[in-house]
Amino acid sequence: MRRFPTGVRAIRGYIRSAPGTYLWLAALFVTTIAMHHMSPEFETEFLRQRSTNIHELSTNPRRVLIASAFWIDGGGWLAYAVLYSVFHAQAERRLGTLRWLIVAFGTHVAATFISEGALLWAIRHDYAPHSAVNTLDVGVSYALAGVVAVLTYRIARPYRHLYLAAILVIYGAPLLSGRTFTDLGHFASVLIGLACYPLTRGLGGAPWNPADTLRTAGLKMGFSGARAKDRTP
Helix, strand or coil: CCHHHHHHHHHHHHHHCCHHHHHHHHHHHHHHHHHHCCCHHHHHHHHHCCCCCHHHHHHCHHHHHHHHHHCCCCCCHHHHHHHHHHHHHHHHHHHCHHHHHHHHHHHHHHHHHHHHHHHHHHHHCCCCCHHHHHCCCCCCHHHHHHHHHHHHHHECCCHHHHHHHHHHHHHHHHHHHCCCHHHHHHHHHHHHHHHCHHHHCCCCCCCECHHHHHHHHHHHHHHHHHHHHHHCC
């Protein structure tokens, strides 16, 4: 009975340590519920008006850059809840809310203009149809990719290099095989996140060492096992 309140306090403390992450996640939950009450036709048109496509960026860029960050195309909120807790929350805790927000929103904006600029070039050179100016493009994946990348600098060596290699493979492989404008946007987000290294300097606390975490977990499991053995009649 004692473990449940302790677990609740731990979860509550984790959420409080990353308020921006969980306020954003709460907003995404509300908008996802709203999407489930829309007809497919209305949903498509509704999201297109909040999309960072070429047409909307050319008419009201500020509105769509903000609005697009509060909708998930496809409605997969639970998956993003896990990803936000693993990556956004850790970045906010380790960088601070302001620096985390600069990385997340800065990546979202910069990667959007890079990917849509590439698409505009493709349209003008007849590599993509003109109808692509109205392509549906909403979501938070660019910001997520940038935050995933900036966390590289908060991991101890040599695990940092393994983490970076995994990121480059995960986000680079689709760019080589699919070569869509969103693949370009995601890879650009990673590069922008890595370029945010100056924001990671001057922070307190040692980088996270996975070996220390595993060692601590092993000691706790061993200690719990020893206590259980001692209680055995």
